[in-house]
Amino acid sequence: MSFLLETHPELDVAALAEAMPGWSLDEVLTWGFKTFGQKAAIGTSYQGSGLVIIHHARRLGLDFPVFTIDTGLLFPETNELKGRLEDFFGIQIEGLRPEQTVEEQGIEYGGDLWTTNPDTCCTNRKVLPLQKKLAKLDTWVTGVRSNQSDTRSHMKMLELYEFDKLREHYILKLNPMLNWSRQEVWDYIKQHKIPYNALHDQGYRSIGCWPCTKITSSNENERAGRWEGFDKTECGIHTFLGQNI
Numbered sequence: 001m002s003f004l005l006e007t008h009p010e011l012d013v014a015a016l017a018e019a020m021p022g023w024s025l026d027e028v029l030t031w032g033f034k035t036f037g038q039k040a041a042i043g044t045s046y047q048g049s050g051l052v053i054i055h056h057a058r059r060l061g062l063d064f065p066v067f068t069i070d071t072g073l074l075f076p077e078t079n080e081l082k083g084r085l086e087d088f089f090g091i092q093i094e095g096l097r098p099e100q101t102v103e104e105q106g107i108e109y110g111g112d113l114w115t116t117n118p119d120t121c122c123t124n125r126k127v128l129p130l131q132k133k134l135a136k137l138d139t140w141v142t143g144v145r146s147n148q149s150d151t152r153s154h155m156k157m158l159e160l161y162e163f164d165k166l167r168e169h170y171i172l173k174l175n176p177m178l179n180w181s182r183q184e185v186w187d188y189i190k191q192h193k194i195p196y197n198a199l200h201d202q203g204y205r206s207i208g209c210w211p212c213t214k215i216t217s218s219n220e221n222e223r224a225g226r227w228e229g230f231d232k233t234e235c236g237i238h239t240f241l242g243q244n245i
């Protein structure tokens with residue numbers, strides 16, 4: 001299949017998707033930046049693998065924009081980490097914010113929405129801000145790893161999605177960390193002394209908003225501590241795009 005973005009009609013996404021798992025992280029990121037420049041951006045929640053991507057990009061001189069989704073319900077440790085990472089990498093991290101404050105949301109929905117309808121809460125506070133950002137991009141670089149959860153085990157390193165039918169806007173998702181293990185990620189972070197979330201040292205393995213994140217044991221799925229009590233393992237940012245083409 002040919003790549004459908006008007007700006008890059010020459011790209012054969014299917015052939016690239018097949019070849020890319022054999023490329024190094026440096027090669028994937030270099031290809032992404034040479035092809036899309038700043039229309040490719042790294043999204044991170046400061047979990048391990050996103051930090052590895054940023055470190056590689058900075059070392060290679062690839063000036064990807066970096067963004068995070070600031071739901072207004074992040075742990076203080078996560079908010080504090082943002083500044084440390086900006087200093088360490090010499091970058092600005094754009095915080096994507098929901099339209100409503102937490103208080104405004106509480107008034108509209110009658111309380112703590114994450115306790116009654118976390119899907120709607122995640123849509124309002126994560127998915128919609130991300131959609132606004134992706135509307136301006138060609139490529140979204142993520143830190144997902146295939147062994148984080150069942151949902152993520154089916155992801156590919158390069159995925160093409162129809163983002164906006166009306167505008168014939170397609171977006172590529174680049175998942176260059178897919179085949180890294182948790183151990184490899186953390187060995188890299190420690191080796192390069194990259195700042196990380198202090199909550200990891202308290203036993204948190206996957207960190208999101210404070211109301212929906214619990215400590216898990218090492219024999220549980222990494223994301224088992226998210227949305228405890230609900231049949232939910234994804235906030236929606238990695239699933240709202242539907243089936244990749």
Ligand code: SF4
Pocket residue numbers: 071073113114117118119121122123125126208209210211212235
């Ligand atoms: S993770 Fe929890 S608090 Fe955060 S947006 Fe989703 S439901 Fe709301």
